[in-house]
Each structure stands twice: as C-alpha cells, then as structure tokens.
Amino acid sequence: MSIRFFLFIMLLSSCSGEKSNTFFYMPGEFEPHEAVWLGWEEYDTTMHEVVFDIIKGLEGNVPVKIAVDSDSLKRVAQTRLSVAGIDTGALQFFVTPGDRYWIRDHGTAFLVNQNGELAAADFGWNLYGYYAWWKLREPEREDSIDYWEKETLNGKTSKVDSLMGVLTGARHIKSNLIIEGGSLESNGKGVLIQCEAVTLQRNPGWTKEEIEAEYRRVMNVKKVIWLKQGLADDEHIWHLHNRKYVTMGTGGHTDEFVRFADSNTILLAWIDDDEKNTHPLNRITYARMQENLKILETATDQDGNPFRIIKVPLPQLIEQPAVVVEKASPMEFWKLTPIAFLPHERPAVGDTLIRVAASSYLNFLVSNSVIINASYTQHGTPTEREEKVKAIFKEVFPNREQVWINALPLNWNGGGIHCSTQQEPQRRK
Secondary structure, eight states: OOHHHHHHHHHHHHHHHHHHHHOOBOOOTTSOEEEEEEEOOSSOGGGHHHHHHHHHHHTTTSOEEEEESSHHHHHHHHHHHHHTTOOGGGSEEEEOTTOOSOHHHHSOEEEEOTTSOEEEEEEEOOGGGHHHHHHHHOGGGHHHHHHHHHHHHTSSGGGHHHHHHHHHTOEEEEEEEEOOGGGOEEOSSSEEEEEHHHHHHHOTTOOHHHHHHHHHHHHOOOEEEEEOOOOGGGOBEEEEETTTEEEEEOSOOGGGTEEEEETTEEEEEEOOTTTTTSSHHHHHHHHHHHHHHHHHHHOBOTTSOBOEEEEEEOOOOOEEEEEEOSOOOTTOTTEEOGGGSOGGGOOOTTOEEEEEOOOOTTSOEEETTEEEEEOOGGGTOOHHHHHHHHHHHHHHSTTSEEEEEOOHHHHHTTOOTGGGEEEEEOOOO
16 A cells, blocks of 8 residues: 555545534434523512523423522522522532523534534624614714723623533534524524524624525534514514504514424414404514515425424513603613614603513423423413414424413513523433
C-alpha cells in the first residue's frame, strides 16, 4: 500500500468519524426528556404560583432543574418552593449568572446525536429585538440605546445558553443567528418551522437562504417551513390595535400558534368563521391562520409526505382596562405610558385602553408521560370549547396524563407554560 493511498484512507476514516460524532439535531419535544429546566426571577411574584403548578405536574415524570442568577436568589427560590409544599430536595438548582425567568428563550437549545452525546446550541440573544423596537419609539436616543444594547448583550444573559451547556457536559455549538427558543419548532426528523415576523425581525442582515444554511450547519436541518405571522394578541412588545386594544408579546413565537404533536402531525391555532367577527383581534388572527394553513397544506415533511394538520381552537380573548399615565413601573400592567407606543399611535395621558393577554392552548409543555396546559374556563372560555381541545390532545397524545393549570399571570407577561421551560432531551444509549 502506498503512503499516499494510506493517508487517503486515514483521511476518509477521520472525516467519517467526525461526521458521525458531530451530526447533532434537535429532537421533537414529544420525544423522551432527561430533565426539564425552569428559570427563576422575583420581578413578578404572581408567576410563582404557575411555577409551583408546573413542578407539581412534572413530579414523577421527569427531573426538574432550576437555573438561578445567584446564590441568594437560590435561597429565596428554595424558601418559596418549600412554603408551597414542594420538596426542594427533589429539585436540582444551578447558579447560572444572567438567568432570567423565560429560560426557553435565552437558554440553550439542546441537541443530540446518535452516539448518545448532547450539544448546546448557543444562538445570539437580543432581548426579543427590544432595542430595535425602542429606537423606533425614541429615535432621538439612538446612541444611548445602542450603548445599553451592547452592555446587555455582552453581559451575563447572553452567556446563559453556553453555561447550561457546561453544566450538562454538552458540546458547544456557537451561532451568530439571533433567535429565541420559543420560535424553534422541530419535528425531530430535520424539519423546522419558523415565523418570518420573528426570525427576520431579529436578523435584519440575513436572507432566508442564509438563515436556512445556518440551521443546517448548527442542527442539521433538512427543511425549513416559513409561516408568515403569529397571533394578534402576541404582537411584538407593546402594540396598539384599533386605537383601543393593547397587546404585549414576542411578535409571533411558534409556541403560541403552531406545534408538532409528532413528526408528521401539526397543531395549528384556529378561529372558526363564526368567531372571526366577534372581536377585532380575532379578525386579524383569523386571516393570519388562514394564510399559515395554506402554507402548511402545501408543505411536506423530510420524506416528501404531506403533514396531518389539526386545528386547535383558541381560548376566548381575556381583557382588562388599562389607563394611560405619565410614568409607570414595568410590572404595573394596568398602567401604560405613551412612550411605549410608536409615535404615530401614541394615546393621550388619561385615556383608558383595553389590555389583552397573550393566551393560547398551544403554549403547552409535553414531557415524557405528561402534558401541562393552560385552562381558560375560569377566564371566560366556554367549557365545551375547552373540552374539545382536551379531546384533541387526548387523540394526539393518547398515553399521556393531561394536567391543566391557571397560567394567566404568564399570559399577562406575554408568555406561557412552554416559554417558561426548556427540555433537556434524553441522550441515545
């Protein structure tokens, strides 16, 4: 055997081994979990009741890991959890500097490969495109806003995903693409659903082709399905509709309106024809979901097969009056300031507007043998509608227990149960 031929064989072996070791992908969330992560913050303690219910629902199904920003916050969390009757000895706490509550969005997206290895996808983080949004509202402060953006993005929060990787012994895969975990919907077979309103807003310098290429590099995605927009009540940050209705959200996270129940079944948030004219926001969401349905109906999975699409009714919109004032603290949800809105749509001090919560039955958590979802019958949704939703979940997740909790405090913050959690997939043995 010539030395040249020998080196050629060695190179092939090396490349083959490297490929098999680095072929990481994102499993479907319906696949087995090693653990579920939660974050913890004290800025709105009304959300703690939801956290307690999530942990109780996961008990006996999957280990729970809680990330906290500091040792002192860890002690606070342990005390609150103990008072709520939760055995903190059964939980794992990790001091993760920079951690925020919505751990799915700023935390890592876990990947696995066929060799039983775990990887941490370290995407960019820009606080939901907050600074670009703020510069539209206060263009005269653009320089100082750019400064604070740099300080925030170079600070601790942008490092949480890599720290989670270190804590789990995962490989580190860095990407400059900016995306939140609540907008990564994978079927576990190489198909990723994206919402243009989020992904393109967060990455204004990227084309769709460049974004798809990056997903192929980071998580071996074979196909990206691009949907247009999400729910009207999940509009980006603060938004005023019809000079009356105020929404606050992510701008179209997939976990609010489209989810995979298995590798070939897609759940799509839905408003029927007889509901669309009952509220101005329903008309907006109705039109958006009609367009998304058309896209999904022509889309195919990784093998070229059409998807099974199931329409899931949305809960009835939840409203509460909010007054416009000169100044308000971030957690005074029923007080709004004119500066929060675009210059051409700013209300006047003294106006009374209607705040609408970001609510959906698709912001659920599925983990091993349980599904945890939000119930809205106590907030005005007809019982028969929710029973229909429960029947859908029983059909698509037949062997899982259903746990239904009140998640409204999360909805007023622009998120839900799924946003509050991040699954750590089970590694292949």
